Amino acid sequence: MSQRADAPLSMPVDDVVIVGGGLAGLFCALKLAPRPVTVISAAPLGEGASSAWAQGGIAAAVGEGDTPEAHAADTIAVGAGLVDEEIALGLAREAGARIHDLLRYGVPFDRDLEGKLAVAQEAAHSARRIVHVRGDMAGKAIIAALVDAVRNTPTIRVIEGYAAEALLTHDNAVNGLQLRNAHDPALPPVTVAARAVVLATGGIGHLYAATTNPREASGLGLAIAARAGAVIADPEFVQFHPTAIMVGRDPAPLATEALRGEGATLINAKGVRFMQALHPLAELAPRDIVARGVFAEIAAGRGAFLDATKALGDHFADHFPTVYASCIAGGIDPAKQPIPIAPAAHYHMGGIAVDARGRTSIDGLWAGGEVSCTGAHGGNRLASNSLLEAVVFAARIAEDIDGRSFAAQPAPAPENPRNCAMPPSAEASLRALMSSHVGVIRDGDDLADAIRTFAMMEQSVGNIALRNMATTALIVATAAWSRRESRGGHYRSDYPSENPALAVRTRMTLNDARAIAADVAAGIAPRLHAMA
Known part of the structure; x- marks a missing residue:
């Protein structure tokens, strides 16, 4: 109904x-x-x-010789020392x-000639375990x-x-x-x-100017839970997809990781592969490393492209119809031309x-x-x-x-029923600030600037949708400012190495974020991980 x-x-x-x-x-x-x-x-x-x-599919150890334990081990290896190992193993065991x-x-998952579920390879997996639908339409x-x-x-x-x-x-x-x-x-x-x-x-993702996410992915659920007092975990860790297709669309279409699994390479405008010098797995390195590599090439003015002309060529449209259609709509023929790419906010x-x-x-x-x-x-x-x-x-x-009953509660009272109009360009400004100051590469000064802006917006703007966006932005930025190291999807140019003492997950509330914002204004050093 x-x-x-x-x-x-x-x-x-x-x-x-x-x-x-x-x-x-x-x-x-x-x-x-x-x-x-x-x-x-x-x-x-x-x-x-x-x-x-989502183009990649679902990871599940359903292929011959694969095991949930191997899947969990891959998950833990990529998770930068913060994965809850019991949760990861349970996830892998329930996948089938x-x-x-x-x-x-x-759901019409792809099958092989014997009628078994077809499985594909993706970055940082030790086995072919990605279940697809028509390549990239899962x-x-x-x-x-x-x-x-x-x-x-x-x-x-x-x-x-x-x-x-x-x-x-x-x-x-x-x-x-x-x-x-x-x-x-x-x-x-x-x-x-x-x-x-x-x-x-x-x-x-929509908190960022460049994203692969729909408009609705603006941090709403996190914001309303935080404003009600819920505990938030690990908000500083944002994954940027390294190969969003740059053809002037918002959100940006993405070129699935599976393309690199099938042999597509990352090159700059001179045709030079740049990931080989950055990681032993080159194009199949973890996403955060690839995203920073792509970001660095663009920042240096060399540009970044995904080249599948040799790996797929004329078979591109058959194997990856969604990516092919996005490229053609943007004036790029990926069977014959490298695809212009850039990192974009992809997953939280x-x-x-x-x-x-x-x-x-x-x-x-x-x-x-x-x-x-x-x-x-x-x-x-x-x-x-x-x-x-x-x-x-x-x-x-x-x-x-299932089976639970819930105690009666008093009738709910509305909160902030009055809603002002969205200020002109305010949403675009917030998204631009997130991308420039809380994005692929961060530093303390930029994060502090962003925190001051988001703290003001979270307390004072009259448009409720914008207030909720600012709430989530503030939580992400304050956690990133407090974590003075680089780990996983969180990279600080002023603290470029992992700190073993900070191999702990973040736990915080909106009140904690507000207190951190007050610390930023007062010039007090981070204290978040004392609470982790």
């Missing part, structure tokens, strides 16, 4: 409410059936979800079961299948066209949500009661801190998918683990909720 934003909004208080129409939200809703569920999505189901754009769930929901195919399944499940109610702008609580327990019409933010907000909420709102390893069941620090609130931080990725995500984490934790959340 679906309801759009132009209809009066009402909702049974006993429904489990899932905010977000991407992979984690849809999979969780299906796993909860036949328990009544309401799914709230600002965009039509699947259209505002980063998971729909979740792949079969997706097959039952109608995300789109998975979301399409799940949307169909959700719309055909009578106990799942879908409300499209509303954005959650505040999480409402009483005595550290969820009691409602404040929603706003996504098509006309000037309308008054709607307050709905809810005792069990699952946040599955995606990542933070940090997020709302959750336990092994997806529970947050707020009673009645769960989080799944990119908005959450499970500890599975540490400081640097292994390729194609994100979709796996989304389905594994969506299933765990559903199992944790």
